[in-house]
Each structure stands twice: as structure tokens, then as C-alpha cells.
Amino acid sequence: MLLAYGMFEGARMMMAPARLAVDITRHSMQSPANPLAYSPYARSIAAGCEMFERVTRRYGKPAFGFTHTVVEGQKVQVTERVVSERPFCRLVAFDRAFLTPPTEPQPKLLIVAPMSGHYATLLRGTVEAMLPNHQVFVTDWTDARMVPLLSGPFDLDSYIDYLRDMFAELGPDLHVMAVCQPAVPVMAAVALMEAEDEPHVPSSMTLMGGPIDTRRSPTAVNCLAQERGQKWFEKNTISLVPPIYPGALRRVYPGFLQLSGFMAMNLDRHVTAHTDMFAHLVKGDGDSAEKHREFYDEYLAVMDLTAEYYLQTVETVFVNHDLPRGRMTSRGVRVDPAAIRRCAILAVEGENDDISGVGQTKAALDLTPNLPASRKAYHLQEGVGHYGVFNGSRYRAVIAPRIASFIREMGTGAKQSRPAYLRSVG
Structure with a gap:
């Protein structure tokens, strides 16, 4: 192979x-x-x-292509800016040129795009819906075939390291949205930061259709990973990048x-x-x-994924269920979701999700007993599948406003907000 x-x-x-x-x-x-x-x-x-x-x-990487958005009735120009760059990811900001300052607060929101085959631009609709009310940043992951071997490996631990660095870089009062796959590393990064009592723990994290505990309502994708195991995927899906690319000879999942x-x-x-x-x-x-x-x-x-990241994710998340079983580690340190005491959590799921079944994301609320109930919330969206959780008409009309409301309610990490809904169906 x-x-x-x-x-x-x-x-x-x-x-x-x-x-x-x-x-x-x-x-x-x-x-x-x-x-x-x-x-x-x-x-x-x-x-x-x-x-x-x-x-x-062979389709190349698309552009976000934002030029304008509407904030409080005024059309404002949008430009992209690279905040920082690492071998496997660029942190991109979408700056808005206000003619007059907005009257409502504009919270900082980091949207963590999935590193699961597609580029971050798959979240174009996700970003667009949040631009009118938030200062938006996004993780723009790099195609592994374009990263030279000299840049070193990138695995799930590296992913968590990147997130922790970004949380600190963007400073206090940051809110995070993890779409699908990054739900696990985002929760792990927050748990590690909480355990170390770091000052820049995000104020809230919104987990959308993420595989926190794939033992709940297992889907065909989950069952395949469980049945085949990590060794099968290593044997049948991993290949070497050809010499015509900068990442020549890097082991990847193409x-x-x-x-x-x-x-x-x-x-x-x-x-x-x-x-x-x-x-x-x-x-x-x-x-x-x-x-x-x-x-x-x-x-x-589509983009290539490093073999070490892909295989570690398969084993940790889908085969061993290490996070919900309390056995996940990062750089030798145990990841304990119970350490989360400040960062509010909103779990969002789709009724017809065939990738992350109902209950898999909600598990995050059960794994954080020391987080006050007033800082937990859950939303089950009727009539949408996996893609509809973060894109489409119901996302724009129902889910995005619910996330924006949650962010406003939670405020800073230290603030105890009024009780939030623990379950809502819309």
C-alpha cells in the first residue's frame, strides 16, 4: 500500500x-x-x-472568498489576515473594517476546523454565519503532502499542543467552536489547561457533532473502525508521498x-x-x-493527513475510547475532563447524523461533573444530518443563533452565568 x-x-x-x-x-x-x-x-x-x-x-484548495458581511445593518469589508503560522496550520483572522463601532460586544471566536480530509474552507458557511456578531478566527490546516519531512511529525499530541498555543495566543475571553473531529482534541486541550490552572482557558467551547464517546449510538463509521482496528488501517490506507511534492516520502493517509x-x-x-x-x-x-x-x-x-495523526486518532478515539474511559494521555500526562471547572460547554448534535451518532457529543456534559450545570447546555437539531449541524438553512436559522446566545450568556470563564437550557430541540 x-x-x-x-x-x-x-x-x-x-x-x-x-x-x-x-x-x-x-x-x-x-x-x-x-x-x-x-x-x-x-x-x-x-x-x-x-x-x-x-x-x-485534482481539485486544489478553495478560497474562503469573503469580501463583506453585515454588522448591525451596516455592510462592512472583510479581509483575511494570517495571525500566526506553524508547519501544519495557519491561524487565520477575518478582520472587519467598521465604519462605526458596533454597539454590541463582538466576542472572540476560534473555529477549529476538522482535520479529516477536507480543507477548512468546507466551513465557509459556518464562518459566514458567525461573522456579523463575532471576531472570528479559524484553523487553516495544511495538506501534509506539502510539508517537508524536515518539519517533523504531526500526531494527535501535536494537534493538542497547537490548540493550547492558539488559546494562549488569542488571549483571555476566547470562545472555541469545534466542528466534528476536533471535539476530542479541543476538550483534551481545555482539560489539560484547566488541570494546570492556566489563565487563558477559553471561556466556552461549543462541540458540534463530535466523537467524544463513540460507544453511544455507534454509526457505520464507528463500527468499521472498531472492527478493523488500527493495524488494518495502517496496512491498507497509509502510503508515501511521491517525490514530486515538498512532503516527499512522508507517510500519509492520502x-x-x-x-x-x-x-x-x-x-x-x-x-x-x-x-x-x-x-x-x-x-x-x-x-x-x-x-x-x-x-x-x-x-x-481533499488534503492528505499525516499517518501518525490519523492512526493515533483511530486508536485513541474510535477503537479504545480513551477519553470517556479516563485513559487518554497527551505527552505522558493524563487527560482528565473532570478538571474542567471554568470553560462552559455547549454540545450540538443532529438528529440524523450518520457520522457522529446522537449522544456521542452530549457525553462531554457527563464527563465534566465539576463544571456547574449553569455552564452546560445541549442542543439537538431535528431533521439534519452531519453536514447540517454546521452548514445549511437550519444551521443559519437555528443553530448559529443558539451558539451566539450561549456565548453571550457565558461571558468570561470566571463568570457564573444564569442557568442555561440543558436540552433543547429545534
Whole structure:
């Protein structure tokens, strides 16, 4: 399996002539100089060429692309700024140029993007919904194939170290939102900081569809990890980065393998979506085709994960359940969720989540007996799956406002807020 990456790249290079020929054909079928350009025949040929090009393309990292947001009725400019940079992550801020200072407080919010195959831009909608009321930062993880071996390894302990450094860097009164996979390292980082009585413990953490305890309502993904074990994944998913990339010879879980897994989970849905796009192109329905392009340009853009991080996560989170069983360690130090006494917790779950089952994220509330009930909250969103927990209409209309309300209620870490709802269904 170590040579699979090289075989993949070799096959991609062999496809280059076919891709060039298809591209020339598509442009000729769409050229105004071609008298057949507007005929159903030409549109069908052009549509088939575009589908071939998209299926065989390697998608690059998308941009967030924010230019403006609306704060208290005023349209303000948004610009990206790199706050700090580490080998495997950039800490990015979204600065807003206010014409007049907002009347309401704008809490600092760090959105920790999942390092699970997709780029941080998958959270574009998540970030966009929080921009009007928060000073937003996001973890922009780096594709492992672009990180030279000299930069060293990156595992789950490194992930926790990065988070602790960022929490301290962004100072006091910080609020954290962990989307899916980072729920475990975020909770671990907070627990370690609380145990050491560090001053920059976040005021609150919102855990969204995260695998805190995958023994609860186990999904197909959880069961697969439990059945196969860490050794199987090491043997069947780990490969070496080819010499054509800066991270040459680094052991990784390649993005193209992850993508095949993502697609296989809902293959019929993806086939139908591409069939529909072909029909839209033939009919000349540009708007519908563009919506398809926007979604799949994001969904098909994947990044490699370091082998040590991926395998340690599989073993710690999905096979051994170390955090809920009180056996998780980081750099030899035990991670004790019971040490959390100041950082408020909001657990958010989706009723139809097929990645992190209902109850897995809520477990965080049960693992923190020394955190006052007034600083715990839970929200179960009806009618949404995993993606809907952090994106889409119900996220914008219900979940994002609930998170913003929770952040306002919790204030600083030392402040004891009025009792929060322990369960809400919306």
C-alpha cells in the first residue's frame, strides 16, 4: 500500500493527453464560430467533456472568498489576515473594517476546523454565519503532502499542543467552536489547561457533532473502525508521498483514498447529482449547473493527513475510547475532563447524523461533573444530518443563533452565568 500514491500520480499523468483532447473538444463545441454550437448534439458533447474533465481533475484548495458581511445593518469589508503560522496550520483572522463601532460586544471566536480530509474552507458557511456578531478566527490546516519531512511529525499530541498555543495566543475571553473531529482534541486541550490552572482557558467551547464517546449510538463509521482496528488501517490506507511534492516520502493517509470513502458512503446520491448536472448542461440550465460546480469544487478538494495523526486518532478515539474511559494521555500526562471547572460547554448534535451518532457529543456534559450545570447546555437539531449541524438553512436559522446566545450568556470563564437550557430541540 505504501506505493499506492505513486501509482495514483502515474495514472493521473497518463490521463493528461486525454484531458487535453477533451478540453479542446469542449471548447470547439462551445465556440461561437461553430455553427453547431447551439445544437443539442454540440451541447451534449460539451457536457460530456466537462463531466470527464471534472471527474479526472485534482481539485486544489478553495478560497474562503469573503469580501463583506453585515454588522448591525451596516455592510462592512472583510479581509483575511494570517495571525500566526506553524508547519501544519495557519491561524487565520477575518478582520472587519467598521465604519462605526458596533454597539454590541463582538466576542472572540476560534473555529477549529476538522482535520479529516477536507480543507477548512468546507466551513465557509459556518464562518459566514458567525461573522456579523463575532471576531472570528479559524484553523487553516495544511495538506501534509506539502510539508517537508524536515518539519517533523504531526500526531494527535501535536494537534493538542497547537490548540493550547492558539488559546494562549488569542488571549483571555476566547470562545472555541469545534466542528466534528476536533471535539476530542479541543476538550483534551481545555482539560489539560484547566488541570494546570492556566489563565487563558477559553471561556466556552461549543462541540458540534463530535466523537467524544463513540460507544453511544455507534454509526457505520464507528463500527468499521472498531472492527478493523488500527493495524488494518495502517496496512491498507497509509502510503508515501511521491517525490514530486515538498512532503516527499512522508507517510500519509492520502486525500484521494479518503475521498473514495466519502463518495462510497452515498454513492447513489453522487451518481444522481452528476447525472442531473449533465442534464442541466445539455438543457443550458447554467444556474443549476453552477450550484453543482460550487458544491463539488469544495467537496472534491481533499488534503492528505499525516499517518501518525490519523492512526493515533483511530486508536485513541474510535477503537479504545480513551477519553470517556479516563485513559487518554497527551505527552505522558493524563487527560482528565473532570478538571474542567471554568470553560462552559455547549454540545450540538443532529438528529440524523450518520457520522457522529446522537449522544456521542452530549457525553462531554457527563464527563465534566465539576463544571456547574449553569455552564452546560445541549442542543439537538431535528431533521439534519452531519453536514447540517454546521452548514445549511437550519444551521443559519437555528443553530448559529443558539451558539451566539450561549456565548453571550457565558461571558468570561470566571463568570457564573444564569442557568442555561440543558436540552433543547429545534
